[in-house]
Amino acid sequence: MTEAEKSVNATFIEAKAQVLNKAYWYHGLMPRDEISDLLKHDGDFLVRRSELGLNQKLVISMRWSRVRHMFIKVTPEARFNITDLLNFENVERLICFYMGSKAEIFRDGAKLMRPIKRPEWCLFHENIKLNKKVGSGSFGDVYIGKLTDKDKKLDVAVKMLKGKLGKKERSGFVKEASLNRRFNHPNIVRLLGIAAQQDPIMVVLELASGGSLKGYLQKNPDASVERLNKFLLDAAKGLTYLSSLNVTHRDIAARNCLLAEDLTVKISDFGLSIAEAQVKEKKLSKVPTKWLAPETLGQGVFSTKTDVYTYGVMMWEVYTYCKADPYSKITNLEARQAIQAGKTLEIPTITPLFACKIMEDCWKKDPDARPTFGQIAERFEAAMKLN
Incomplete structure (x- = not known):
C-alpha cells in the first residue's frame, strides 16, 4: 500500500470509527494487552482500532481457548469482510451476521457469541472539555477541564496523549491509567475514566485543585x-x-x-x-x-x-x-x-x-x-x- 493509499485508508477508518463509537462492543484505541482481562469465556469478543496515523486497522479481539485477534479488511469498494467470500456494507452488519449465523471465523470452530460491553470508565471525547494546560508528564500534557457525566459537570484533570507517539508509548499511557483504575483511597488521585474511542487518548482524573x-x-x-x-x-x-x-x-x-x-x-x-x-x-x-x-x-x-x-x-x-x-x-x-x-x-x-x-x-x-x-x-x- 502506497503512502497515499494509507492516508485514504486511515481517513476512511477514522470516519468509520466515529460511527462505531456508539456501538457498545467497540472499544476504540484500547491496546491489545489491556483488553485480555475483559475476554473471560470462549465466544467473548469486542472490536477495537489498532495503530495510529497512516496505518490503521479495525480488529476483532476474541477468546476461544485463548485470546486471538483478526483484522477486519476493507475492500476497494469500501466494504468490510474477514473472508473474501462475504462482504458487508458496514462493521455492524458484519458483526450481526457472524453472531446471528454462528458462522465460524477461525477454522477451529471459533464463533462470535457474546459482545463485551465497554466498561463504565470508557468515556466519550465529546463529554470532555479542555480548558487550561497546567503541565506535562512522561506520556502527555495535563489540562484542567470539565467532564459531563449524567447531566452533571465535574471539574477534572485531563492527561492527553502527546501526538506522534508510537504504539509502545500509547500502551504505556493506557497502562498507567489501567493501574490507576484499581485504586480507591482518599490519599490517591482517583481515575474517573479513559477516552480511547479516537485520537488523542485522554485520561480523566479527579482534580487536585491545590496543585503539587x-x-x-x-x-x-x-x-x-x-x-x-x-x-x-x-x-x-x-x-x-x-x-x-x-x-x-x-x-x-x-x-x-x-x-x-x-x-x-x-x-x-x-x-x-x-x-x-x-x-x-x-x-x-x-x-x-x-x-x-x-x-x-x-x-x-x-x-x-x-x-x-x-x-x-x-x-x-x-x-x-x-x-x-x-x-x-x-x-x-x-x-x-x-x-x-x-x-x-x-x-x-x-x-x-x-x-x-x-x-x-x-x-x-x-x-x-x-x-x-x-x-x-x-x-x-x-x-x-x-x-
Missing part, C-alpha cells in the same frame, strides 16, 4: 512543621494502601504528590509504577537518580522497600520546603556513586526528632531493616497525637 506539594511548599516557606508532618502522614497512608496491593510506585517525590482543596495529599503520577512487589530492571532509563535507593542504582531492583527509601528522600524535600533538589550541588553520576557508597542527605535542621529517626530508618542500606509504610504512618500518628 512541591509547588505549595515553594510558595509557602512559612508553613508550620505540623503542616509538614500532616503532608507526610497523608503520603504514608496512600503508600501503605499501594503496598497492600503489591504496587511499587518507583517515582515518589514532592512533585508527584498533589493537594486537594483542603490540602490533603494525594499520590499521583503512576507512569513508572508496576503492579508487582519487586522487579529487577536490566537497564535504568528515565529514572530520578537522586531519589533512588542503593540497590536500585546498583542492581536495578525496585520494591516496596526501595519506595520506602525514596519516601525518606521526599521527607528531606518537605522539611527543606523544596528549596532545591536532593544532591543539587553534584552531578547525577556523583550522586549515584555517593548513594551506592551508603552516603545520605543531611537531615534538615527543622525536622522533628521522631521524623529524623524515621528518615534514618528509611535510608538504611539493608532493605529488610527499613520500616513498612504502615509502620511509618503509625509513627507519624503517634508523634502527632503527643504534640
Whole structure:
C-alpha cells in the first residue's frame, strides 16, 4: 500500500470509527494487552482500532481457548469482510451476521457469541472539555477541564496523549491509567475514566485543585512543621494502601504528590509504577537518580522497600520546603556513586526528632531493616497525637 493509499485508508477508518463509537462492543484505541482481562469465556469478543496515523486497522479481539485477534479488511469498494467470500456494507452488519449465523471465523470452530460491553470508565471525547494546560508528564500534557457525566459537570484533570507517539508509548499511557483504575483511597488521585474511542487518548482524573506539594511548599516557606508532618502522614497512608496491593510506585517525590482543596495529599503520577512487589530492571532509563535507593542504582531492583527509601528522600524535600533538589550541588553520576557508597542527605535542621529517626530508618542500606509504610504512618500518628 502506497503512502497515499494509507492516508485514504486511515481517513476512511477514522470516519468509520466515529460511527462505531456508539456501538457498545467497540472499544476504540484500547491496546491489545489491556483488553485480555475483559475476554473471560470462549465466544467473548469486542472490536477495537489498532495503530495510529497512516496505518490503521479495525480488529476483532476474541477468546476461544485463548485470546486471538483478526483484522477486519476493507475492500476497494469500501466494504468490510474477514473472508473474501462475504462482504458487508458496514462493521455492524458484519458483526450481526457472524453472531446471528454462528458462522465460524477461525477454522477451529471459533464463533462470535457474546459482545463485551465497554466498561463504565470508557468515556466519550465529546463529554470532555479542555480548558487550561497546567503541565506535562512522561506520556502527555495535563489540562484542567470539565467532564459531563449524567447531566452533571465535574471539574477534572485531563492527561492527553502527546501526538506522534508510537504504539509502545500509547500502551504505556493506557497502562498507567489501567493501574490507576484499581485504586480507591482518599490519599490517591482517583481515575474517573479513559477516552480511547479516537485520537488523542485522554485520561480523566479527579482534580487536585491545590496543585503539587512541591509547588505549595515553594510558595509557602512559612508553613508550620505540623503542616509538614500532616503532608507526610497523608503520603504514608496512600503508600501503605499501594503496598497492600503489591504496587511499587518507583517515582515518589514532592512533585508527584498533589493537594486537594483542603490540602490533603494525594499520590499521583503512576507512569513508572508496576503492579508487582519487586522487579529487577536490566537497564535504568528515565529514572530520578537522586531519589533512588542503593540497590536500585546498583542492581536495578525496585520494591516496596526501595519506595520506602525514596519516601525518606521526599521527607528531606518537605522539611527543606523544596528549596532545591536532593544532591543539587553534584552531578547525577556523583550522586549515584555517593548513594551506592551508603552516603545520605543531611537531615534538615527543622525536622522533628521522631521524623529524623524515621528518615534514618528509611535510608538504611539493608532493605529488610527499613520500616513498612504502615509502620511509618503509625509513627507519624503517634508523634502527632503527643504534640
